[in-house]
Amino acid sequence: MKIRKLTAADAEAYWKLRLQALQNHPDAFSTSYEDAVKQEDPIGRMQNNLENPDTETYGIFIDDLLAGNATLRYETPAKLRHRADLVAVYLAPETRGRGLGKMLISRMIQAAREREGIEKINLVVAATNPTAKHVYEQAGFKQFGIEDFALKIENTYISEIHMTLILEEENELHL
Template sequence: MPATTVRPLTPDDARAYRALRLAGIAELPATFCTTHAAESGLPLAQIAQRLRTTPHQIIFGVFDGEQLIAIAGLRREPIAVVHDKASLWGVYVAPQARGRGAGRQLVQAAIAHACTIPELGRVRLAVAQDNLAALTLYLSCGFTLEDSPATDGMLQMQLMLPRPARASASASAESNVFMKINTLQIPAK
């Protein structure tokens, strides 16, 4: 794929984002959690607001020159009991850009961003079980299928985020506990 760029979308990208999202909904209605009528009825200002990066959401786009050719969002809940999970959502690659790496660029950008959020431990997504290209992409990026059966033709997948700092700190703490137990002097009775 020649000179593509990946970046977070901004409110200035609202028109291009809406057009590409509507194309995705028209092509693959079952994979989006909305309808074409509902999405096309949203005011452009509301779409622009959706594109504002917040601590809980970011939407990435892949551009071929000035043309937006792929989109994906990463969202996490602000609720404390689930703030360690994020969802990859709204992934769509324009037909003319498929098979040239745009989807991989999006998924990798979302994973890289998720890794910068210390409290996140996993990214989840839902994918149509008959979408072999998407399944192959997600599996090659490290996602695994969850044990739950497919519902409404959708499979659940997850990616456990690498946390080497946590793992080494945890191992170090465990090692210190083990050392303390090993060196504990128990007085004779």
């Protein structure tokens, strides 16, 4: 098992895993599978995203196959530059229950701490995913709000839980 930053060379593997995520967990992402497959040049878009200096995407590799990923999206406006958003977190079903999610989240926190000026990480998790919420809580994230009716899939509404991690507090917790 290896965790490393993804590059443009990983775009095709990342795209395949992203489509799997959108199919298996439509409640966890604002993009639908149907919208994703309609995109023009998705591999080119993924290459650009993976090379964007305002994002960092890390992947978990098992036997050289991408089995999970997460992205930090850094805010660029002056008043928001102290923040990062943790998005697009996914682990393939066959990898779950082995602590890999916890390792990936720890690596994402480390990456944010290594980025100059980042003081907090925000994320959103579907209320339908208590396992993911628990992993985030174990990493030190705290809930600060719930958005009811955040997503609508056919006639079903999904609430989203907003969470944050203040990196200074995270440092104090682990001294």
